[in-house]
Amino acid sequence: MAKTPQKLHIKTFGCQMNAYDSERMAEALAEHGYTPTDDPAEADLVILNTCHIREKAAEKVYSELGRVRALKRERNAHGLDTMIAVAGCVAQAEGQEMLERAGVVDLVVGPQSYHELPSLIGRVREGGERVVATDFPAEDKFLALPERPTRSQPSAFITVQEGCDKFCTFCVVPYTRGAEYSRPVAAIVAEAERLARGGAREITLLGQNVNAYRGEGPDGCDWSLAKLLKRLATIAEIERLRYTTSHPRDMDDELIALHGDEPKLMPYLHLPFQAGSDRILTAMNRKHTARDYAELVERIRTARPDIALSTDIIVGFPGETDADFEDTLALVRRVGFARAFSFKYSARPGTPAASLPHQVPERIARQRLHSLQSLLDEEAKAFDAATVGRKLKVLFERQGRKPGQIAGRSPYLQAVHGEGPKDLIGQIVDVDIVSAGPNSLTGVIKSGINP
């Protein structure tokens, strides 16, 4: 493919899975002579890795493409070529239409075709074609992608499951990422061991519906997420495990028990409930009630009393009344969240909810979002404040903004910073939490390096 060294700029939108995909794309292209750059103006190849989950996603991509077009012209004036690729869920959803609407785009590539990137780029470069690759190929893209590099971040991600069979009526994921697919255990273990050798101390398993994981085990049987986590916990260098995102329906007893039994499994769980009214939950096709959710949380807290819970909530789903919204606030109060992500409903083309009657006026949705967020902020502040005065183990991941500062995460996924030497990066260290700000905790690094 590329004969001379080439520069690659990837701009990532959306979720952690997109961030993981961007890393894997960069690794695949590194083998073909592409080195990453943060400056799109010096890039021979620009990839926009897009997200389609909410709000005029496609429009945002088209306006980003306007900026990229200006860069391409500028480079052209200096005799330089720029190839423009669009990846991710907008690419998957738009397909051929994207080539028609945006003349600047050379390549449209869906999430299931990333392993084909080098050859697709070759087709554009050598054949002068404009290419769309949005099929769901039968082959396993993870097998076809190169192995992970030999150096890794202290906290690394592995996609273990992709796609979703739940079909919540507001959501595009089942259409853009396809049906549920779980990677085999052996491939995940090999990737985790490689990341561990490269310096990773924490691994977060990613999946749109990660707790529905059912991958083929080395014994030929399908393994659950709990069983996979137990296996990964035997890797000595891996000291922390996390997983995200989970569906309440797939939180089985084995996984709940593991939160009490496996010290490497961190006391943090992202468990979206979306709405507190059973009527709305039914219209959303969530397959659980508000009470199911609250009872599930009680069982999880029985296994691991200090667990920090996080969630996703949508306000203004079609037909949501004031009383329905009050049910959402009530569930938030009943559970008490350490963190939460809340959104105004946005109609996604092609999803069943988009054609429901009684769409909620924007002004009301905005007000509801505002009052929900005040409550969630209060709860998050209370959670953080309760950790002030405690000694927490922090995995330091990077240098902080100020000189002499390092930054990392507590077991509860709180951002923590403190004064300390750079060589603590990659280590788990005892930290006295002395104050809580809006975005992070401040700590005094206690001990030296833990054994």
Ligand code: 5AD
């Ligand atoms: N409108 C608003 N929020 C949405 N989400 C998914 N689809 C929509 C939509 N159409 C939210 C859900 C999901 C999170 C990733 O994004 O809360 O859990």
Ligand code: SF4
């Ligand atoms: Fe979308 Fe999550 Fe529902 Fe699947 S479970 S359809 S990914 S919101």
